[in-house]
Amino acid sequence: MPWYRKLHWQILAGLVLGLVYGIVAAIAGWVEFTDDWISPWGSVFINLLTLIAVPLVLASLITGVSSLADTRKLSRIGGRTIGIYLGTTLVALVIGLVLVNVVQPGRSVPEEMRERLSAIYQDDASARAGMAEDARERGPLQPIVDMIPSNIFASVSNNRSMLQVVFFALFAGVALLMIPREKAEPLIGFFDSLSELVIKMVELIMRIAPFGVFCLLASTITDLAGDDPSQIVELLRALGLYSAVVIAGLAAHMLITYATLISVFTPRRLGEFFSRITPAQLVAFSTSSSGATLPVSMKVAEKNLGVSEEVSSFVLPLGATINMDGTALYQAVAAVFIAQTLGMDLTMGQQITIVLTAMLASIGTAAVPSAGIVMLVIILESINVPAAGIALILGVDRILDMCRTVTNVTGDLTVSTVVATAENQLDALPALESGY
Secondary structure, eight states: OOGGGSHHHHHHHHHHHHHHHHHHHHHHTOHHHIIIIIHHHHHHHHHHHHHHHHHHHHHHHHHHHHTSSSHHHHHHHHHHHHHHHHHHHHHHHHHHHHHHHHHOGGGGSOHHHHHHHHHHTHHHHHHHHHHHHHHHTTOTTHHHHHHSOSOHHHHHTOGGGHHHHHHHHHHHHHHHHHSOHHHHHHHHHHHHHHHHHHHHHHHHHGGGHHHHHHHHHHHHHHHHHTTOTHHHHHHHHHHHHHHHHHHHHHHHIIIIIIHHHHHHHSSOOHHHHHHHTHHHHHHHHHHOOHHHHHHHHHHHHHHTSOBOHHHHHHHHHHHHHHOOHHHHHHHHHHHHHHHHHTTOOOOHHHHHHHHHHHHHHHHHOTTSTTHHHHHHHHHHHHTTOOGGGGGGTGGGHHHHHHHHHHHHHHHHHHHHHHHHHHTTOBOSOOOOOTTO
């Protein structure tokens, strides 16, 4: 098929056009028009993806777990998956800390700009600090309590309760393994049909992905710029080095950590792996949501990479919930950057505290609103850095959120390929379907 008919090229065109339109709209004063007539379509696109995220996680995990031969196979796949997720998160944190300590971007922020940023984003910073205070007061074992739902119907009606949905799906899948097969078959068949239905809905939604991505990026640019595009230039001038360190860390993690895993532990070549996951990466960039990207990630894993449905239906929903390498790396860089900007030198013990806290946050943030920035507040307070310092970075957080979501999704797809290879469930490289 012609290259211009492939979905990832169309999405990329939508990104570029959205960027161009956003800049033009800010200059021409079309912000209100964009808010009224362009932004809503981006919201519709995200809503469609998040609409099917919970049914997909529920159906795919129950089907995937119940299709395993026994609980020993489940524990082997689960142990391997969680072990790799935690290992890559640790590497991401180390990469972030090394870069931010070597480059020291916080030393480059002028005093005047530091005061302006603090003043502009102080109210938002205070609100996030309040959320963090609520989260911190929950106690060390509260994340475990939050993970177990008291009402599964309430959990499936709230996308913020995805970890509870994952727990219920795993619990139900294990229980189906333990009852007579003839009793389990009707329910397994139902969830298998539901999974197929959701996958077909993904295909239909992705037909409007280029337009949805255009609207999302156009809205992002106009929100950042308002009626004065020079605001973006000023932000980038003040926080450009900090942003560059975060993006460089994310790129290094993908090109070193994930590339090593693919090269050493799978038969896939790096070029073909990264080219085939492009649709998921582009949707992740535009939506800034691993959960919203999950339906596309599963489609890409199975249709583009050859990962078996059994592995993808277990590894990817779990990864979208607990694997936050990009977020962890960003939190490490942001915490040290804020300390540097405020003239504070962090000891080795404080930086180890950042690693331990961010590792726990990568698993336990799903039940906390505004998870990434809220957990950053908790990290700051754990190392005695004023939480109000987050006001310094909120201006560019949306842009960096898009980038770190790409890393999170890339990590999910990398681990699914590695686990599929280890389980002998990686098929021969499939021909790309129309549109992908």
